[in-house]
Amino acid sequence: MPLVHELKAAILVGIxxxxxxxxxxxxxxxxxxxxxxxxxxRGAPTRLLIVLGSGGHTAEMFAxxxxxxxxxxxxxxxxxxxxxxxxxxxxxxxxxxxSARLTKLExxxxxxxPSARPPEQKNRQAPGKSPxxxxxxxxxxxxxxxxxxxxxxxISAVKCLLACFSVxxxxxxxxxxxxxxxxxxxxxTYTYPDLVLTNGPxxxxxxxxxxxxxxxxxxxxxxxxxxxxxxxxxxxxxGLSLSGxxxxxxxxxxxxxxxxxxxxxxxxxxxxxxxV
Amino acid sequence: MAQSNQAAEKTKVQKKLCFVTIGATASFDALISAVLTxxxxxxxxxxxxxxxxxxxGKEGQLIFNKYMSQRAEQLSARNNIVVQGFGFNKxxxxxxxxxxxxxxxxxxxxxxxxxGSGSILDALRIAVPLIVVPNPSLLNNHQIELAEELASMxxxxxxxxxxLRAAITESEExxxxxxxxxxxxxxxxxxxxxxAGVMDDEMxxxx
Numbered sequence: 123m124p125l126v127h128e129l130k131a132a133i134l135v136g137i138x139x140x141x142x143x144x145x146x147x148x149x150x151x152x153x154x155x156x157x158x159x160x161x162x163x164r165g166a167p168t169r170l171l172i173v174l175g176s177g178g179h180t181a182e183m184f185a186x187x188x189x190x191x192x193x194x195x196x197x198x199x200x201x202x203x204x205x206x207x208x209x210x211x212x213x214x215x216x217x218x219x220x221s222a223r224l225t226k227l228e229x230x231x232x233x234x235x236p237s238a239r240p241p242e243q244k245n246r247q248a249p250g251k252s253p254x255x256x257x258x259x260x261x262x263x264x265x266x267x268x269x270x271x272x273x274x275x276x277i278s279a280v281k282c283l284l285a286c287f288s289v290x291x292x293x294x295x296x297x298x299x300x301x302x303x304x305x306x307x308x309x310x311t312y313t314y315p316d317l318v319l320t321n322g323p324x325x326x327x328x329x330x331x332x333x334x335x336x337x338x339x340x341x342x343x344x345x346x347x348x349x350x351x352x353x354x355x356x357x358x359x360x361g362l363s364l365s366g367x368x369x370x371x372x373x374x375x376x377x378x379x380x381x382x383x384x385x386x387x388x389x390x391x392x393x394x395x396x397x398v
Numbered sequence: 399m400a401q402s403n404q405a406a407e408k409t410k411v412q413k414k415l416c417f418v419t420i421g422a423t424a425s426f427d428a429l430i431s432a433v434l435t436x437x438x439x440x441x442x443x444x445x446x447x448x449x450x451x452x453x454x455g456k457e458g459q460l461i462f463n464k465y466m467s468q469r470a471e472q473l474s475a476r477n478n479i480v481v482q483g484f485g486f487n488k489x490x491x492x493x494x495x496x497x498x499x500x501x502x503x504x505x506x507x508x509x510x511x512x513x514g515s516g517s518i519l520d521a522l523r524i525a526v527p528l529i530v531v532p533n534p535s536l537l538n539n540h541q542i543e544l545a546e547e548l549a550s551m552x553x554x555x556x557x558x559x560x561x562l563r564a565a566i567t568e569s570e571e572x573x574x575x576x577x578x579x580x581x582x583x584x585x586x587x588x589x590x591x592x593x594a595g596v597m598d599d600e601m602x603x604x605x
Contacts, residue, residue, distance in 0.1 A: 159602035168601065176423075181516035186593050194603065208488075317600055349600040353593065357515035359543040375596055380547070381585070395585030397593050398519055 143338070150337045152350075153371035153390060160346045169293065170195040171315035174202050174209040175323020182356055183321050184216050185398040192220050197312050198257040199293050201286075203264050203325045210259050217257050255308050258293040262286060265328050282325075286332035290314055290348070314347045321353040322365040330369055351375045354383065354391070356398045362386060414446055415507040416566075417498040419453040421514040422486050426533050427461050429512065430454050432559050434465040434481075436472045441563040442479055445570055447507065451494060452483040459485060492520055499526040508569045510557065513541040522553060522579035527572045529557040529565045553577055 148154050172187070174180045200213040262285035266275050293312050295305065318333060320326035333348045350373040354366045359380045362370065370376050370387030377392050378384060384393035418433050420426035430452060432438065442450060454462045462483045466473070473481075487494070500506040506526065511517045513532040521528040530545040549556035555572055557565035589595030 159600055161602045161604045164603050164605055170597075178514060178516045181519060185519060189594060191594065194598070194601070317597060319597070346602075351593075351596060351600060355515065356519070357541055357544050359540070359547045361540065363540075374600060377593070377596065392596075393585045394587040394592055394596070396580045398580070 146338055147334075150334070151372065152374045153388070159349060164194050167196045167311045168194065168317070169197045169199060169312045169315040171199045171201065171290070171318045171329070172213075173318070173320035173323065173326045173329050174200055174206070174213065175321070175325065176203075176206060176209070178357060179321055179323045179355065180206075180209040180212050182353075182398050183319075184212060186321070186353060187216070187319075190220065192224060192256075195317075196256070197293060197308075199289065199315060200257065200259045201289055201325060201329060202259060202261050203323065204261055205264070205267075210261070213257070213259055217254065221254075221256075255304060258295065260285075260289045260294045262289060262325065262328075265324060279328075282328045283332055286328050287336070290329070290332055290336065314341075314344050316347050316349065318348060318350045319353070320351075322355050322363050322369075324365060326352070327365050327368050330372055334372060349374045351377065353377045353397060354379060356380075356396065358383065411448070412503065412505050413448050413500070414505040415449040415451060415498045415500070416442055416447050416510065417451045417453070417494050417507065418510045419491055419494070419512065419517055420455050420458065421512045421517055422455070423514065424512075424533065424536065425455050425457060426512050427458070428534065428559050429510075429531055430458060430461050431465055432562055433510065434462075434469060434473070436469070436475070438562050438566075439473060439479055441566040445566055446505065447479060449480045449507075450482070451498075452481070453486060453491060453494065454483050456485050459483070490520070491517065492524070495521055495524050495526055499524050506573065508566070508573075510562070510565075513539070513545045515541065515544060518544065518548070518554070525576060525578065527555070527569045527576065528553075529555045529562075529569050531557040531559060531562075531565075534559065551581070553579065 172183065174183055198217070200210070202209045202213070263278060263281050265279045265282040267278070270278065291314065292309070295309060314336070318329060320329065330350055330352075333350055336344050337348060352366070352369050352373040352375070354377065355363060356379045358366065358378075360382050362383065366376075366386075370390050375392065376387060376390045377394060377397065378386065379393070379396050379398070381393055383391050385391050416433075418429065420429055433450065433452060439450075452462060466481070466483075495509055497504075498507045498509050508527045508529060509521045510529045510531060511521060513530050518528065518530060530548065532542040532545050533539070545554065545556050548554045552572075552575070555565050555568045587595065589599075591598075
């Protein structure tokens with residue numbers, strides 16, 4: 123008799139938990155309830171997480187970022203899928219380009235006082251010298267490899283999700299000397315990314331889901347962080363990619379690059395023109 | 399008289415390159431085959447091309463060599479075109495595209511590309527005339543839409559495997575009215591700053 127009672131109670135608790143979780147999810151979903159980011163001052167340390175994909179996606183992403191203002195986005199974290207050697211190399215080249223551009227700017231306006239400079243410029247490194255305190259690159263396992271058997275997919279998906287949590291929590295400083303003073307300061311400064319930017323490789327789905335889960339449980343230190351922007355690939359002219367279809371209602375902003383896609387996902391698709 | 403002959407000689411030997419690229423991801427034997435035909439060589443010669451450079455992919459060397467030797471006689475009858483090939487350049491193909499654009503003292507040529515968005519974007523940025531040839535064995539591929547859309551906007555020539563000769567003629571027309579990429583913003587962008595505006599919005603930067 124008491125066993126039945128316990129079972130009933132367990133089921134009730136289960137239902138209650140499910141309802142609470144669903145309500146919480148609805149509450150945080152950007153497509154359901156739009157929240158405004160809290161205002162902040164430009165030049166404060168910020169962490170931007172960029173999800174890179176295979177050839178086309180990565181090429182587009184660096185075209186989108188070509189005018190990135192490093193004074194406003196002081197730390198960049200790049201996420202690369204396992205087995206993609208090309209994207210990590212491109213990220214290093216891009217960072218070298220940013221740092222060369224900064225040197226040029228400095229040469230043009232030498233009168234700028236050192237104290238007025240954003241934090242990035244103080245700990246800048248010579249071009250080509252990675253690792254640097256200004257960026258990090260993390261390789262995460264794929265949720266599902268091509269031709270992977272179906273039964274092992276849940277295991278690899280969980281592995282991928284765990285890797286996403288870890289990359290979200292803090293930049294990977296492993297390649298740097300941890301005794302360095304600047305290093306210690308940077309470790310304390312940069313935790314969860316303020317902004318996550320992606321243009322649709324498979325890994326992006328994992329990263330955005332991890333962000334949602336963190337927000338759902340209200341993880342400490344995620345307040346006013348982990349805002350997500352998705353840019354649909356320029357190659358998508360008349361229909362969304364699979365990642366786009368999954369994420370259209372889950373990200374804070376959903377940008378498309380062709381007029382035919384304007385307003386997709388129940389009016390979520392924003393068309394600002396071509397971004398690449 | 400002698401001088402004008404010399405000038406004619408000079409313009410005749412000015413390098414004009416046609417660069418063919420199939421990208422890094424998929425093979426595209428049909429395109430390699432289509433550009434190594436006497437008909438295509440004739441089209442190149444008519445348009446004063448002197449060089450043909452083929453990026454045939456990681457596994458394309460055999461195919462390239464096969465066609466070159468099979469059609470050696472027919473092609474050598476049109477031997478005023480220098481043909482070269484290579485697999486892939488790990489550092490990207492921007493350099494090859496620029497040489498199709500033409501260095502100093504060379505004539506601007508053309509790029510013939512598969513419908514990969516990365517390759518298309520590279521060529522548009524360098525502003526070299528571009529012929530996009532979608533791969534029919536990837537017909538369900540959404541990238542054909544990109545080729546059609548860009549062609550209808552007048553940025554590229556949509557080339558078809560069966561008639562690349564016509565594509566070369568069209569590309570000469572395209573060259574005369576080459577448009578600048580990216581297009582003037584046609585979207586609804588209140589800030590006028592594109593992605594930077596959206597990012598700053600989401601960060602809460604107010605200034």
